[in-house]
Amino acid sequence: MPSPFPGMDPYLEGSEWPSVHSNLIEEMARQLAPQLLPKYVVRSVRRFVMDVPMDLSIMPQTAVPDIGVLSTREPAPVYSGELLAVSPPLQIPTVIPEKVPITSLEIRDVAERELITAIELLSPANKRGEGYREYNEKRGRILQSQAHLLEIDLLRKGRRPPMQRPLPEMPYFVFLSRVEKRPITDVWPIQLNEPLPTIPVPLMPEDDDVTIDLQAALATIYDMFGYGYLIDYTRPPEIPLEGETAVWANERLQQAGFKRMNTQP
16 A cells, blocks of 8 residues: 655654654665675664653743732731641643654775764654754764765754755755765755655765665555554644645545545645
8 A cells, every 4th residue: 555645755754753764764774785785784773862752842831820810818827736728739740851762874884894874864853852962963973074974854843954054945855965075965855745866875985876765765664564554644644734735735635535624725
């Protein structure tokens, strides 16, 4: 059962994303491995970052009552031996940061085990709060090294990797920083209504680029892991679409045979 969308499926950006992330990383590694051997190898690397689940706000705005409704009467005196009634406390769950696993790919040369190219598939945890700061520190170390950096951002929410000029208003991006071209970065903006690109992956100067077919990788894991059976396309996506994009997605789903609720532009 293929996805009803020609490129990135916005329904994969919600609660299914952790599964999509790990499966897509492994599928990209499977594409790369036969192109790299025997001179290079690709390996998945797992680390943990602190994240606030569901992007909840830790400090909601405090409601201040209108001054006109405050009582100006003095409190009744409490005499010795008299018990003061205490109201029971409210029972409200707090927001607790949690460790979130993040998997990335590294291409290393077999002879020296040197890092040649780092490949990052961004997750919500890299794009907000403490995880964003941690990711930018790691990113900075790579950009100051002799390794290439490929960043794939298939999430509409959260902060993008920092650039010297504003990025166009697009839902998805691929960023490629080649060692020999820094600080210039190749940027692929991606619309929702177009297939994901086949992107180059640079190696050592004497070797040609290898490639990742992002659309083929996404289609493979979508079918293999049955995401089409888990997603309810008759409801809006967890990460909402807006305006003309929402109208287009609604029409696309109707053409695919899914009956959707009306969507306002």
